[in-house]
Amino acid sequence: MTNTKEIVNRRAKHEYHFLTTIEAGIVLTGPEVKSIRQGHVSLSDAYCVFDKGELWVRSMYIKPYEQATFHTEDERRPRKLLLKKGELKKLHRRVKEKGLTIVPYRLYFSDRNLVKVEIALAQGKKSYDKRESIKAKDTKRDLARLNKIRL
Numbered sequence: 674m675t676n677t678k679e680i681v682n683r684r685a686k687h688e689y690h691f692l693t694t695i696e697a698g699i700v701l702t703g704p705e706v707k708s709i710r711q712g713h714v715s716l717s718d719a720y721c722v723f724d725k726g727e728l729w730v731r732s733m734y735i736k737p738y739e740q741a742t743f744h745t746e747d748e749r750r751p752r753k754l755l756l757k758k759g760e761l762k763k764l765h766r767r768v769k770e771k772g773l774t775i776v777p778y779r780l781y782f783s784d785r786n787l788v789k790v791e792i793a794l795a796q797g798k799k800s801y802d803k804r805e806s807i808k809a810k811d812t813k814r815d816l817a818r819l820n821k822i823r824l
Contacts (some may be wrong), residue, residue, distance in 0.1 A: 678710065682717060688797065688803075689776055690798055696789050697791075700753040701788060702767055714731060719777045720732060720774070721775035723768070726761065727754075728753070733777065734748055773796050774797070777792050794800070
């Protein structure tokens, strides 16, 4: 009865150039996991920050689960990401030195039914880069439409 729902932050691809992506675990409560299973989560405003050597995702919205016997304080509370110490140090060094950012891109359930977050080390796009990516997407869509008509 597992729902293999995947939540993707599509706006992130438009706003950033992804350099690398990393799979991370996340610390959640039981009702939050059930709410994620139902797809009541949004990554659109979420971002990652370092605090005392730990990586946290902030402003990720998880709707409170209606059937929960206890309610969490805040649906946008900071949630800790679980990574190995070496990966954390490497990410922290690259974010500090090169002015890059870490963006949560995808939230999904792993093969073992654990909630995973795919985070991306990213660099912000300029406005002309955004226009180029929109133009490339439009031409790709037009070509697919033409090929569909020919068949």
